[in-house]
Amino acid sequence: MSAPISNIRPAPDQVLVDIADYVLNYKVESELAYTTARNCLIDTIGCGLEALDYPACTKLLGPIVPGAGIAHGARVPGTAFELDPVQAAFNIGTMIRWLDFNDTWLAAEWGHPSDNLGAILAVADWLSRQAKAEGKPALTMRDVLTAMIKAHEIQGVIALENSFNAVGLDHVILVKLASTAVAAQMLGLPREALINALSLALVDGQALRTYRHSPNTGSRKSWAAGDATSRAVRLALIARTGEMGYPSVLTAPVWGFYDVLFHGKPFRFQRGYGTYVMENILFKISFPAEFHSQTAVEAAMRLHQCLKEMGKSAGDIAAIAIRTHDAAMRIIDKQGPLNNPADRDHCIQYMVAVPLIFGRLTAADYEDGIAADPRIDALRAKIVCSEDKQFSADYHDPQKRSIPNGLTVTLRDGTVLPELVVDYPIGHKRRRGDGIPLLEAKFRTNLARRFDARRQRAIADVSLDQARLEAMTVPDYLDLYAI
Secondary structure, eight states: OOOOOEEEEOOOOOHHHHHHHHHOOOOOOOOOOOOOOHHHHHHHHHHHHTTTTTTTHHHOSOOOOOOOOOOOEHHHHHOOEEEOHHHHHHHOOOOOOOSSSHHHBBBSOOOOOOGHHHHHHHHHHHHHHHHTTTOOOBHHHHHHHHHHHHHHHHHHHHHHHOOOOTTTTTTHHHHHHHHHHHHHHHTOOOHHHHHHHHHHHHHHHOOBBGGGGGTTTOOOOHHHHHHHHHHHHHHHHHHHOOOOOOOOTTTTTTSSHHOOOOOOOOHHHHHSSHHHHTTEEEEEOOOOOOGGHHHHHHHHHHHHHHHHTTTTTTTGGGEEEEEHHHHHHHHTTTOOOSSSHHHHHTTTHHHHHHHHHHOOOGGGGHHHHTTTHHHHHHHTEEEEEEEHHHHHHHHTTTOOOOOOEEEEEETTTOOOOOOEOOSSTTSSSGGGHHHHHHHHEEEEHHTTTTHHHHHHHHHHHHHOHHHHHSSBBBHHHHHTTOO
């Protein structure tokens, strides 16, 4: 007979303890992290404002029950909604991720740490408005930036060495875990309750990547982060009631996360928690394109101009070879019919064809009207991807963290243009000097989508001033975005 499993309740898994101690005790002292977090904040909110132009997004927003709201609730930027923090997190998280245009982290697992802002803004604003109603001080935007830095770090450090996509799980599991951690801290949970909240996030049902891959790619990938952040807030609130946790949620034999969902392998860690992820985050500045294609799109834009100077066009192209890295091959190398915008913005062939034809790539270029242009599919059919092992090694190298793509165009007359390789996209840390002015311009463009000139100036003036923004209360800042 086999020995029965011990019923002695174990100490919490070390992974839970390390996250809890980091969130509760780590003091962020990196000014680079705070500056980058401010840029991340304005870029992420701006992406959400642009998403409000798309009915497919806005149909999902608002209270669960139409017309419902709460007093002193959390504001949803760019709207008139004032909601409970769980639903506000879903709204904000859905907006900011809808167009796949906010920041990105690439490693063994890829994802978008700014997705956590859905939970952070919702909880911070709700807590602050409740506090103000009781005559107590509100949280400041520096508190928001601190929570962002820590959420980025939790999600990004775990992602460095652990591939959830390799076992079929979606990366929003890390959004849920990181958002639970920082939401629980803002809610004032003590250490044991915070550990309980983290265990609830891990024992919870986890999203499959089905909606990100052929033949099922669909719009849930645009609201999956909103779902994860709202679930995180709900679980943190449940833990706040004193609800028990599950200390060996990861390591329990047979029933734990590792055995059930991770092929029995424990999480691996390259580094401890600090401020590394925020300091090295990748911004999507020029193109709303899946990040592994950003350098390919940049190369395609340059090639469009080159063809124009030669008196040629995309119609003169006979073939395109894309030399790329392993993650791009796995996620966005796609042939055959593309069924919706979510399908198209995860196809490197589509994202290269559009700029070669039109000299641009915008969110609107994924919609059905543009996609119906027969030139796009004709050019897509001429594009072939192959992995370059050195590109893959450079992508995973922590000293480089490049996202390389090389395009070689062969024309119908037999001319072969020199390969154009771009290693680092404009949003990379190595190109911050070029990128940040463009990021600020992108933010101003997005403000103009929703607000008059006076409001645009008021928001931009405080948002671009580090000291003023950090000192501002969360409700005062979010009120600037209210409709």
